[in-house]
Structure formats: structure tokens, C-alpha cells
Amino acid sequence: GDSVTQMEGPVTLSEEAFLTINCTYTATGYPSLFWYVQYPGEGLQLLLKATKADDKGSNKGFEATYRKETTSFHLEKGSVQVSDSAVYFCALSGLQGGSEKLVFGKGTKLTVNP
Amino acid sequence: EPEVTQTPSHQVTQMGQEVILRCVPISNHLYFYWYRQILGQKVEFLVSFYNNEISEKSEIFDDQFSVERPDGSNFTLKIRSTKLEDSAMYFCASHTITEKLFFGSGTQLSVL
Numbered sequence: 380g381d382s383v384t385q386m387e388g389p390v391t392l393s394e395e396a397f398l399t400i401n402c403t404y405t406a407t408g409y410p411s412l413f414w415y416v417q418y419p420g421e422g423l424q425l426l427l428k429a430t431k432a433d434d435k436g437s438n439k440g441f442e443a444t445y446r447k448e449t450t451s452f453h454l455e456k457g458s459v460q461v462s463d464s465a466v467y468f469c470a471l472s473g474l475q476g477g478s479e480k481l482v483f484g485k486g487t488k489l490t491v492n493p
Numbered sequence: 494e495p496e497v498t499q500t501p502s503h504q505v506t507q508m509g510q511e512v513i514l515r516c517v518p519i520s521n522h523l524y525f526y527w528y529r530q531i532l533g534q535k536v537e538f539l540v541s542f543y544n545n546e547i548s549e550k551s552e553i554f555d556d557q558f559s560v561e562r563p564d565g566s567n568f569t570l571k572i573r574s575t576k577l578e579d580s581a582m583y584f585c586a587s588h589t590i591t592e593k594l595f596f597g598s599g600t601q602l603s604v605l
Contacts, residue, residue: 415596422497422499422584422596422597422599423584423586423596424596425593425594470536479526479588479594480526481538482538484535485533486535
């Protein structure tokens with residue numbers, strides 16, 4: 380079945396450091412790919428998405444490119460802030476008939492220190 | 494931004510008891526979901542619901558689980574006889590025909 384593997388955490392960085400969180404997937408067909416973020420005490424929020432190969436999703440300084448050849452969707456940010464501290468989840472969706480069933484990775488906890 | 498609301502935020506119950514987790518999806522949404530996350534593990538799909546019926550369910554969603562949309566606004570998940578391994582964070586989610594999924598902040602269920 381479909382699956383998502385993401386980099387184990389936790390990740391601890393200093394403010395303004397470069398961030399990469401790796402994500403690879405296994406899927407039949409052509410899934411959409413997502414990064415979700417969960418801030419402490421809150422629900423999952425969509426951070427960015429890409430729906431086809433070579434698409435780049437971006438939001439709040441984060442970017443990820445859908446790489447079909449390496450089945451990857453790595454999350455990057457050039458300069459992290461303390462407010463980026465959260466848990467980040469990579470996910471895929473094989474949208475069928477309007478219904479969206481997401482398959483998630485385990486999540487990577489990011490802590491950014493001042 | 495509109496919100497999916499879940500109540501309670503934390504529920505503690507004894508093994509074997511029934512629990513009902515409540516969700517109020519965004520009002521114009523048509524597709525509804527329950528996911529759960531056992532501590533330290535992946536967020537897992539449980540069930541999807543559309544047009545007043547289950548459209549898909551995972552192998553986790555056995556006969557102990559049921560979902561209902563009793564009044565056109567609430568969307569509930571019932572666990573008939575809770576087990577220790579049901580302890581998890583349960584997330585409700587909803588969306589329209591477009592792809593963006595909105596999640597609630599979750600209910601932490603602790604089964605003792």
C-alpha cells in the first residue's frame with residue numbers, strides 16, 4: 380500500500396539556520412503530496428502541497444518540490460525562526476471521487492532555539 | 494479562517510466504557526473524516542464519510558467504532574467498548590470538493 384517515510388526527529392536548530400526535513404513516498408498512481416504542521420496545542424494545518432511532478436509548493440518561507448524520479452518531497456527553509464518550532468508531517472493523497480484519504484509520515488519535531 | 498471544532502479536548506475513560514468524540518465540521522463542507530495518532534506513531538486514517546454514509550474505512554475501524562452525523566452539524570465518533578490500545582489523539586477533518594482538508598485540534602483519549 381501507499382506509505383510515507385520521513386526523517387526521524389527531533390531536530391534542534393538555532394535561529395536563522397537552514398532546515399531540511401526529508402520525506403520519501405511509495406504510491407501507486409500519481410498522488411498529491413503535502414506538508415502539514417502542528418503547533419503545540421493545535422490541530423494539523425496544511426503548510427504546502429504539490430499535485431504533480433516538478434511542482435513546487437511554498438508557504439511562509441518553506442518550500443518542497445515534488446520529485447517523481449526520487450519519489451521525494453523534502454521540506455526546506457532557508458532561515459528558521461523560533462516560531463517555526465512545531466511537528467511537521469509529510470503526507471500523500473490519492474484523491475478519488477472527491478474523497479481525500481491521507482497517508483501520513485510519523486512526523487518530525489523541530490525545535491528552534493534563539 | 495473557518496475552524497473544525499472538537500470536544501472535549503481531553504477525555505479519560507475506563508476500559509470497557511463507551512465514549513463519544515464530537516466534532517463540528519465547517520458548515521459548507523461535505524466530506525468528513527476521523528484520524529488518530531497513537532503517541533509516537535503515525536497519524537492514521539480511520540474513516541471517511543460523505544452523503545450520510547461511510548465512504549471508506551481502515552482495518553482499524555472495526556465493529557467497536559461507529560460514526561454519525563445526527564443533526565446536520567455534528568459529526569461523532571463512538572467507541573462502544575474502549576480498550577487500552579484505543580488511547581490516542583483523535584482528529585476530525587472536513588473539506589469541500591476542493592482538496593484542502595481542515596483539521597480540528599484533536600481529542601486526547603486516555604483509556605485506563
